[in-house]
Amino acid sequence: TQAPVNVTVTGAAGQIGYALLFRIASGQLLGPDTPVKLRLLEIPQAVKAAEGTALELEDGAFPLLAGIDIFDDAKQAFAGANVALLVGARPRTKGMERADLLEANGGIFKPQGEAINAGAADDIRVLVVGNPANTNALIAQSHAPDVPAERFTAMTRLDHNRAVAQLAKKLNAPVSEIKKLTIWGNHSASQYPDIFHAEVAGKNAAEAVNDEKWLAEEFIPRVAKRGAEIIEARGASSAASAANAAIDHIYNWVNGTPEGDWTSMAVPSDGSYGVPEGLISSFPVVCKDGKYEIVQGLEINEFSRGRIDASVNELAEEREAVKKLGLI
Ligand code: NAX
Numbered sequence: 001t002q003a004p005v006n007v008t009v010t011g012a013a014g015q016i017g018y019a020l021l022f023r024i025a026s027g028q029l030l031g032p033d034t035p036v037k038l039r040l041l042e043i044p045q046a047v048k049a050a051e052g053t054a055l056e057l058e059d060g061a062f063p064l065l066a067g068i069d070i071f072d073d074a075k076q077a078f079a080g081a082n083v084a085l086l087v088g089a090r091p092r093t094k095g096m097e098r099a100d101l102l103e104a105n106g107g108i109f110k111p112q113g114e115a116i117n118a119g120a121a122d123d124i125r126v127l128v129v130g131n132p133a134n135t136n137a138l139i140a141q142s143h144a145p146d147v148p149a150e151r152f153t154a155m156t157r158l159d160h161n162r163a164v165a166q167l168a169k170k171l172n173a174p175v176s177e178i179k180k181l182t183i184w185g186n187h188s189a190s191q192y193p194d195i196f197h198a199e200v201a202g203k204n205a206a207e208a209v210n211d212e213k214w215l216a217e218e219f220i221p222r223v224a225k226r227g228a229e230i231i232e233a234r235g236a237s238s239a240a241s242a243a244n245a246a247i248d249h250i251y252n253w254v255n256g257t258p259e260g261d262w263t264s265m266a267v268p269s270d271g272s273y274g275v276p277e278g279l280i281s282s283f284p285v286v287c288k289d290g291k292y293e294i295v296q297g298l299e300i301n302e303f304s305r306g307r308i309d310a311s312v313n314e315l316a317e318e319r320e321a322v323k324k325l326g327l328i
Helices: 015-025 044-059 074-078 098-119 133-142 157-170 205-209 212-224 226-234 240-255 302-324
Strands: 005-010 036-041 065-071 083-086 125-128 152-154 182-184 192-194 263-268 280-288 291-294
Touching (some): 005 015, 005 074, 015 240, 036 044, 036 074, 044 065, 065 074, 074 098, 083 098, 083 133, 098 302, 125 133, 125 240, 133 152, 133 302, 152 280, 157 182, 157 192, 157 205, 157 263, 182 263, 182 302, 192 212, 205 212, 212 226, 240 263, 263 291, 280 302
Parallel strands (some): 005 083, 036 065, 083 125
Antiparallel strands (some): 152 263, 182 280, 263 280, 280 291
8 A cells, every 4th residue: 555645734723624634534635545644733822722633533533544743843744744735824804904914924934935845745735725825825935945836836726616616506507517617816806717718518608608797797706705705604714615625626736637627726827828927826727647737728808818917916916015025
C-alpha cells in the first residue's frame, strides 16, 4: 500500500475545519487508496479545541487515517506537508479598513509561506481558503521562492459549485449535466460566473437560458452574494459547503478533472486572457496527471470582458496594497 500523504490544515478548530477534517480522514480528499496523516495548525488558544476534534477523529476509526499531530507553530505544521489547506485567517471586523485586514492576514500568510518554503515536501500543493483568499495566497507564495509558484492556489470552487447548482435549477437539469462553467477573477463580490461556454446536456447553456436579464440581475449577483445569503439564513457563514469545495479542488488537482469538463481554480496568471502575470486569479482549468492547465482559446464576449476586467482590477489593487504594506 501507499505511504501516507501529509495533509496540513490551518484553522483546524474553526467551523470549516470541523466539516473538512472528517472528509479528509474518510479518504475523500485524495481517494480511497491513499492513507493520510493530518497535521493541524491552530493558534495557541484554539489548540485545545483542535485536540477535541482529534479525539472525535479517533472515534471515527477511519481506516485511512494514519495519524494526527497538532501544532501551534507553522514551521512544524508544514514540515513534510504534501497538501496544505490554509483555512485559518483573520476575518474583517467592524470598522476594519482594507489595509488593516490585509496587514493582519499578512501576519498569518507570510510566516506560513516561509514555513512551506522551509519544510514542505517537494510535491507540495497549497490551497488557500481563508479570505481574502487570492491575495493571501499571493502573500504566502511570495515568501516561498523555492516552491514553484503554480503550487499556490486559492479557492473559487465554492463559487463554481454554487453557480453550477443555480444554473441547473434554472434549466431544470441535474447538476451532473452542467459542464464547463467558469468563475473568473477574485473570490469576492466582483467575481464573474460565466455561462457562455457552459453546457447543459451537451448544448450551450447561455443559449438554453436565453435570458440576459436573469443572467445579469439574478444569476450573477445571487452567486456572488450567496455567502451573505447563507449567513442571513444560517446565522453563520458557509462551512460544510466550503469544506466540500476544498475537497473538490484538491481531489481534481490530484486526480484530474473529468473528460469533457473543466473546473475553476484561482491560480497564478501566466498572462492568459489579459490577466496580469502573477495575479492569483480564477480561471477555467483542466487537471491531468497531478497538474492543472488554464483552458486556452475561449472567446470572451463583451458582456464577459467587462466583468472579468473589473474583478481582475480589484485583484491588481489588492496586490498594489500588499506591496505598499511590504507584505510581498
Ligand atoms: P472560523 O473563524 O470558524 O475558524 C477559523 C480558525 O482559524 C479559528 O479556529 C482560528 O483560531 C484559526 N486561525 C486564526 N489564525 C490562525 C493562524 N495564524 N494559524 C492557524 N489557525 C489560525 O472560520 P471559518 O468559518 O472556518 O472560515 C475560515 C476562513 O474561510 C475565513 O477566512 C472565511 O472568510 C473563509 N471562507 C472562504 C471561502 C472561499 O470560498 N474561499 C468560503 C467560506 C469561508 O467564508
